[in-house]
Amino acid sequence: MTGPLRRFRTLPLRSRLALLVATAVAVAVAVVAAACWFVTREQLEQQLDQSLRNSTAIDExxxxxxxxxCAGTAARQRPAPGSYSVQIVAxxxxxxxxxPRPEPFPTTEEDIAVASGDRDNVLHTVTDTDGTKLRVYTNQIRVDRPGAGSITTLAVSVARPMSDVTDPLSTLAWVLLLVSGIGVVGAGAAGLWIARTGLRPVDDLAHAVAHVAETEDLTVRIPVEGEDEIARLSRSFNSMAGSLATSRDRQSQLIADAGHELRTPLTSLRTNIELLVRSDETGRAIPPDDRRALMASVKAQMTELAALIGDLQELSRPDAAQPGPLQVVALHDxxxxxxQRARLRGPELTITAELAPWYxxxxxxxxxxAVVNVLDNAVKFSPPGGTVEVVLHRGELTVRDHGPGIPAEELPHVFERFWRSPSARQLPGSGLGLSIVARTVQQAGGDIALRPASGGGGTVASIRLPGAPTPPPEL
Structure with missing residues (x-):
């Protein structure tokens, strides 16, 4: 059983479907044909038995x-009616x-019991001397014999060949076999055609997958028709291909943008280091002020590189990655x-804060x-001696600066990776800070938005986060 099952599993899917359809039809046809044959046999046997019981050959x-x-008192005997064989059993x-039957057909003990008056009638099957099967009905009958002066009880047996039943059944069996064979072959052909037609989208999907595997072309799409399982599978493949294409495009864009952003500090570092090396090689000392400025530039570029690499590491996780373990934390703390960190980076600024408790x-x-990045942006774009206003009220944290603001046409791009406003390209930064903020806030179930401040200029950054149950006080 294991061998045929293993061979069946190695067949193509359409062949398996056609074989299963043909098998199912064959079983159904066989069951119907067998039921038809047995019902017909039962009906024919009942008709044969009824005809024997109603035969005129057993009238008085x-x-x-x-x-x-039989007693020799009549010169001529009337033949048995129809196809019946009749005999009297003593x-x-x-x-x-x-x-016209010259020889009697076999009698049984049941026939003798009817003749003796032990039974009224009996219905059974016997085999004649030539091998023919006969269906025999033996009935008790009373005949008035004038010569004997009494009423005689006799047994009369009426028989008909079983070929009256078996011949039609044989013909019916051949007809059913022929029709069943045609039906099974037709079902197999129809199943194969249906399998080929129904699995054509699967073939298209297989070709598309093979094409993507060979060429890495993620622009391939499969036409979708209908609402069945194949259509849903095609839509899933198209959606997967689109997501992969978008992911690859983002990856390529991330690599290109990262390379572009890294090139500037690396070029500056290389230039500064080459000046230092040339000074040592030529023996021409760099003036102390210039050397201090040069070393400060190297330090600033190293700091910018470290920040950029940290941001890239933060964004190296895919957008769908699960965040770390979530905890109930105090947003105000x-x-x-x-x-405190923001005041260290902008000591000349005035930073006000109104923080209501929110968990x-x-x-x-x-x-x-994320909060540090938002505050850093406010500090970076605030004018010298400016003010940064921070308010936390009912789950909404707003940070307002009084800087130049962001033009309306640039607001849709502020959360894109490596995007920087033309007016901010001369300022330190990688363009990744707000991208990190947006992802962190979304993973916490909140949202972030930037909008122009009303009155006095500047920008307002708004972070909304859903509240959590307040933790119990420590004992």
Whole structure:
């Protein structure tokens, strides 16, 4: 059983479907044909038995004539009606057949029991001397014999060949076999055609997958028709191919943008280091002020490179990656800590804060980094001696600066990776900070938006985060 099953599994899918359809039709046809054959046989046998019971050969007149012929008192015996074979059975078991049958057919003990009066009638099957099977009905009948002066009880057996049943059944069996064979072959052909037609989209999908594997062309799309499982599979493939294409494009763009952003600090570092090396090789000392400025530039470029590499590491995780373990944290405490860092980076600025308690469910380190990035942007774009206003009220953290603001046409791009406003390209930064903020806030279930400030200029950054149950006080 294992061998055929293994060979069946190695067949192509359309061949397996055609074979399964043909097998199912064959089983159904076989069951129907067998039921039809058995029902027909039952009906024919019942009709044969009923015809034997209703035969006119067992009426009193016919039996009287047959009895006289057997006793020798009649010169001529009337033949048995129709295709029946008739004989009288005595109590001794001796039969007397009616013409045109020359020899009697076999009698049984059941026939003798009817002749003896032990049974009224009996219905059974016997085999004749030539091998023919006969269906025999033996009935008890009382005949008035004038010569004997009494009423005689006799047994009359009426028989018909079983070929009246078996011949039609044989013909029916051949007809059913022929029709079943045609039906099975037709079902197999129809199943193969249906399998080929139904699996054509699967073939298209297989060709598309093979094409993508060979060429890495993710622009391939499969036409979708209908709403069945194949259509859903095609839509899933198209969606997957589109997502992969978008992911590859983003990856390529990320690599290109990262290379572009890294080129500037690396070029500056290379230039500064070459000046230092040339000074040592030629023995021409760089003036102390210039050397200090040169070393400060190297330090600034190294700091910018470290920040850029940190941002790239943060963004190296895919957008769908699961964040770290979420905890219930105090957003007001995280904001207060971030404000301390922001004041160190902008000591000449005035930073005001109104922080109402608010607890959220987030990753503490990522959330603190996001708040720090928002505050760093406000510090970076604030004019000297300017003011940064920070407010936390009912889950909404707003940070307002009084800088030049962001033009309306640039607002849709502020959260894109490596995007920087033309007016900010001379300022330090990689263009990744707000991208990191947006992802962190979204993973915490919130949203972030930038909008122009009303009155006095500047920009307002707004972060909304859903609240979480307040943790119990420590004992």
């Amino acid at each position: 007149t016919y039996v009287q004539s047959l009895l006289n012929a 109590t001794t078991g001796a039969p007397c057949p009616a013409p 995280i904001t207060r800590t971030a404000l 959220v469910r987030a990753e503490p380190a990522a959330l603190e980094r």
